[in-house]
Amino acid sequence: MTSIGDSTGRGAGGVGKGSRRFTGIFPVVPTTFTEEGELDLESQMRCVDFLIDAGSNGLSILANFSEQFSLSDDERESLTASILEHVAQRVPVIVTTTHFSSRICIERSRRAQEAGAAMIMVMPPYHGATLRVTEERCFDFFARLSDALDIPIMVQDAPVSGTPLSAAFLARMAREIEQVSYFKIETAGAASKLRELIRLGGSAVEGPWDGEEAITLFPDLEAGATGSMTGGGYPDGLRPILDDYLAGRREQARAGYERWLPLINYENRQCGPLACKILMKEGGVIRSEAPRHPFAPVHPETRKGLIETAQRLDPLVLRWGK
Numbered sequence: 335m336t337s338i339g340d341s342t343g344r345g346a347g348g349v350g351k352g353s354r355r356f357t358g359i360f361p362v363v364p365t366t367f368t369e370e371g372e373l374d375l376e377s378q379m380r381c382v383d384f385l386i387d388a389g390s391n392g393l394s395i396l397a398n399f400s401e402q403f404s405l406s407d408d409e410r411e412s413l414t415a416s417i418l419e420h421v422a423q424r425v426p427v428i429v430t431t432t433h434f435s436s437r438i439c440i441e442r443s444r445r446a447q448e449a450g451a452a453m454i455m456v457m458p459p460y461h462g463a464t465l466r467v468t469e470e471r472c473f474d475f476f477a478r479l480s481d482a483l484d485i486p487i488m489v490q491d492a493p494v495s496g497t498p499l500s501a502a503f504l505a506r507m508a509r510e511i512e513q514v515s516y517f518k519i520e521t522a523g524a525a526s527k528l529r530e531l532i533r534l535g536g537s538a539v540e541g542p543w544d545g546e547e548a549i550t551l552f553p554d555l556e557a558g559a560t561g562s563m564t565g566g567g568y569p570d571g572l573r574p575i576l577d578d579y580l581a582g583r584r585e586q587a588r589a590g591y592e593r594w595l596p597l598i599n600y601e602n603r604q605c606g607p608l609a610c611k612i613l614m615k616e617g618g619v620i621r622s623e624a625p626r627h628p629f630a631p632v633h634p635e636t637r638k639g640l641i642e643t644a645q646r647l648d649p650l651v652l653r654w655g656k
Contacts (some may be wrong), residue, residue, distance in 0.1 A: 358391025361566040362399040377620035392426040404626040426452030455488040458497040480513035488516035505534035516541035525557035547602040552591040567610035568649040618655025
């Protein structure tokens with residue numbers, strides 16, 4: 335098992351808005367299941383160890399790419415506690431605590447904070463395809479959540495919530511709500527939105543981040559992103575892109591992005607949340623790549639294409655468990 339690079343995600347400044355407590359690559363940790371659909375905690379901890387060995391600045395758990403929508407409340411709590419205990423502060427961990435109810439979201443977030451989470455990530459309150467709240471109720475939701483916590487909140491601005499969040503509204507929350515300081519922008523035109531958010535929010539926007547498996551990482555870095563929540567298959571390939579850019583090595587960062595983009599595209603457009611599990615299974619990190627029913631497995635030919643694309647790049651994931 336090979337370790338790549340320093341895995342700290344903490345910035346060089348102090349604490350508080352503007353100090354950039356967390357930067358870098360924070361891949362989403364997949365939830366590992368047995369072929370029968372039960373949690374596989376042994377594989378789960380090997381997955382965590384791989385991601386740290388591969389140079390992740392931090393980790394993100396219970397996100398949509400973790401198939402959090404397939405988990406019971408008890409399973410969420412079990413995974414949060416067991417992963418944070420296993421990580422043992424080797425890297426900071428972001429815990430997703432999204433829920434429509436402000437009360438339940440607060441309860442989830444407090445438990446995550448008490449267990450050692452460095453940050454929580456939350457989408458605006460929504461349910462199904464049509465149930466949304468007004469902008470002012472959304473503001474109040476995040477204000478109440480902030481009042482209950484001592485750790486930063488990342489607002490996940492993703493199409494899945496169906497809730498338009500303008501750059502002006504996000505900047506207002508950054509300025510007026512204490513713990514709202516990180517923003518994961520995954521909407522179309524992410525680079526333009528990041529630029530506007532940074533312009534309007536200034537130093538209150540401590541962490542302008544991108545997501546979407548890093549499919550727009552280089553344009554988003556050009557727009558001012560300082561972190562990225564990626565897929566979990568190949569942080570050893572993605573971290574140098576961000577490291578190079580933030581160190582002023584723009585052309586090296588561009589070349590790295592262009593080199594890894596075919597694999598990023600395969601994950602983002604073809605395999606979705608199962609891409610990293612397929613790579614981890616292929617490399618002996620986990621026992622099963624199975625999703626939980628009714629989530630469909632990847633077509634065998636698509637799986638083959640993903641593996642062939644990865645093999646050209648020789649990521650650590652294909653070697654770590656062998």
